[in-house]
Amino acid sequence: MARHVIAAVDELPPGTRKFLEIDGRPIAVFNIKGEYFGLMNRCPHQGAALCEGPLIGLAQSSDPGEIEYTKLGEIIRCPWHGWEFDIRTGQSYCDPRRFRVKAYPAHVEPGASVVKGPYVAETIPVSIESDYVVVDL
Amino acid sequence: MNIQFRESQEAASPLTTKTAIADCDIHPARATRTELYPYLAKRWQHHLEIYGVHAYQGMMEGPPYPKAQPNASRRDAYPPEGGPQGSSLAFMQKQLLDPNNVQLGVLNPLNTGQGIRNHELSAALCSAINDWQIDKWTSKDKRLKASIVVGNEDGLSAAAEIRERAGDKNFVQVLLLSRNVEPLGQRRYWPIYQAAEEAGLPVGVHAFGFGGNPITPSGWPSYYIEEMVGHSQCQQSALASLVLEGVFERFPKLKMVMIEAGFGWAPSLAWRLDKVWQRLRSEVPHVKRPPSEYIRDQVWWTTQPMEDPERREDLFDVINWIGWDRLLFATDYPHWDYDEPSRVLPAGVSEANREAFYLGNAKKLYGLA
Numbered sequence: 001m002a003r004h005v006i007a008a009v010d011e012l013p014p015g016t017r018k019f020l021e022i023d024g025r026p027i028a029v030f031n032i033k034g035e036y037f038g039l040m041n042r043c044p045h046q047g048a049a050l051c052e053g054p055l056i057g058l059a060q061s062s063d064p065g066e067i068e069y070t071k072l073g074e075i076i077r078c079p080w081h082g083w084e085f086d087i088r089t090g091q092s093y094c095d096p097r098r099f100r101v102k103a104y105p106a107h108v109e110p111g112a113s114v115v116k117g118p119y120v121a122e123t124i125p126v127s128i129e130s131d132y133v134v135v136d137l
Numbered sequence: 138m139n140i141q142f143r144e145s146q147e148a149a150s151p152l153t154t155k156t157a158i159a160d161c162d163i164h165p166a167r168a169t170r171t172e173l174y175p176y177l178a179k180r181w182q183h184h185l186e187i188y189g190v191h192a193y194q195g196m197m198e199g200p201p202y203p204k205a206q207p208n209a210s211r212r213d214a215y216p217p218e219g220g221p222q223g224s225s226l227a228f229m230q231k232q233l234l235d236p237n238n239v240q241l242g243v244l245n246p247l248n249t250g251q252g253i254r255n256h257e258l259s260a261a262l263c264s265a266i267n268d269w270q271i272d273k274w275t276s277k278d279k280r281l282k283a284s285i286v287v288g289n290e291d292g293l294s295a296a297a298e299i300r301e302r303a304g305d306k307n308f309v310q311v312l313l314l315s316r317n318v319e320p321l322g323q324r325r326y327w328p329i330y331q332a333a334e335e336a337g338l339p340v341g342v343h344a345f346g347f348g349g350n351p352i353t354p355s356g357w358p359s360y361y362i363e364e365m366v367g368h369s370q371c372q373q374s375a376l377a378s379l380v381l382e383g384v385f386e387r388f389p390k391l392k393m394v395m396i397e398a399g400f401g402w403a404p405s406l407a408w409r410l411d412k413v414w415q416r417l418r419s420e421v422p423h424v425k426r427p428p429s430e431y432i433r434d435q436v437w438w439t440t441q442p443m444e445d446p447e448r449r450e451d452l453f454d455v456i457n458w459i460g461w462d463r464l465l466f467a468t469d470y471p472h473w474d475y476d477e478p479s480r481v482l483p484a485g486v487s488e489a490n491r492e493a494f495y496l497g498n499a500k501k502l503y504g505l506a
């Protein structure tokens with residue numbers, strides 16, 4: 001497993017996402033209220049750039065007439081046919097048994113550890129003073 | 138809602154087919170509200186500004202069922218220069234035509250002058266759309282061919298438009314929508330079929346339109362998802378009407394293309410028609426052959442949206458009944474239910490059938506073989 005530095009924390013504020021290619025794989029990294037998530041940016045259905053879809057919530061119904069809307073901002077909806085995936089796990093909601101999208105753990109590391117550690121900086125020069133978003137691949 | 142796009146949107150379909158294909162359902166859009174004005178007489182420009190357009194359906198603006206994605210389109214299909222999805226030739230070339238090696242792309246414009254109560258305005262708008270298709274699309278990219286849009290509710294002006302465009306190589310079919318004021322076999326539409334047959338042009342019936350009637354046989358449904366499945370019900374009524382009113386008998390060289398309403402239902406509709414026809418044929422003596430024969434002889438089907446049964450053998454059973462020579466591949470670009478060429482046909486199809494499915498049938502039908 002390689003660890004990739006993909007952005008300084010300031011460059012990926014809450015509510016934004018970053019698209020990049022790591023080892024030939026299209027990846028998107030999200031900052032949702034300070035939590036970071038990485039996802040393969042290719043829909044397992046017909047191959048759309050999945051992460052260009054909107055982040056929505058999950059509409060569920062236990063009984064007809066009762067609708068609960070949860071996981072606000074944690075569900076990515078494919079820009080083509082609208083399949084929904086949990087960005088925390090990559091699990092699909094249309095057919096969880098057969099389809100999932102690969103999720104990559106992402107988190108923040110202080111610059112000091114990044115400079116020393118076994119990290120590969122993808123796109124940016126890193127310095128000790130800053131914090132970085134790191135994806136495990 | 139939180140949407141954010143990558144910067145380099147040029148990105149093609151992620152997987153590309155190398156073999157040349159036909160795409161028999163592409164939807165070009167207007168970049169601006171007034172883009173058609175250069176093709177409209179001043180009189181109609183003023184009319185539009187003052188009165189707007191009166192559809193058969195009492196809606197002030199937009200369709201009654203909000204679509205699942207903006208403009209019912211892929212979210213990655215906004216042209217970089219702005220404007221709605223499908224409004225830029227350059228971007229369509231980059232996103233659809235080049236990477237998928239589209240050799241023939243058939244344009245089916247929607248939101249045209251069809252289904253407008255003022256028949257003169259309807260005819261003027263349709264004619265303008267046809268001029269615009271040549272100017273903006275087919276004359277700029279030889280892979281693209283246009284459908285002649287006609288004022289469907291006025292058979293005579295529609296026939297006149299077809300006759301005017303007949304022989305023009307920019308056009309390869311006549312375009313109708315599935316929801317009209319009456320079922321499509323009725324006499325008011327016959328002049329359209331007659332002119333199309335004379336011109337040697339197939340008539341495409343694309344799902345959609347609002348004829349003022351409820352969009353399902355049992356009334357107005359609550360959800361967009363019901364509208365989506367309702368398209369196949371609507372096409373079935375249209376096709377039954379075409380057969381039973383004797384349209385295929387009267388116009389034996391007429392070719393119809395069922396666009397964007399599935400085809401899985403074709404065998405069962407034909408079986409049912411055959412069965413009742415055997416018992417009730419004296420009511421419709423002008424229907425001389427079993428309905429299934431007309432359907433198999435004179436009807437083609439575009440693929441998108443393909444039925445996607447759990448067992449692929451079921452899909453092959455349906456196609457075998459319809460005929461591998463009757464399916465026309467289509468993506469429906471830029472709409473949200475777009476089909477990716479490399480992903481639609483399951484394994485296990487012979488080379489000859491694949492070729493026919495992706496390209497051969499379309500070239501033959503549209504006279505480009």
Ligand code: FES
Pocket residue numbers: 043044045046047048050078079080081082083
């Ligand atoms: S490609 Fe994502 S839902 Fe179809």
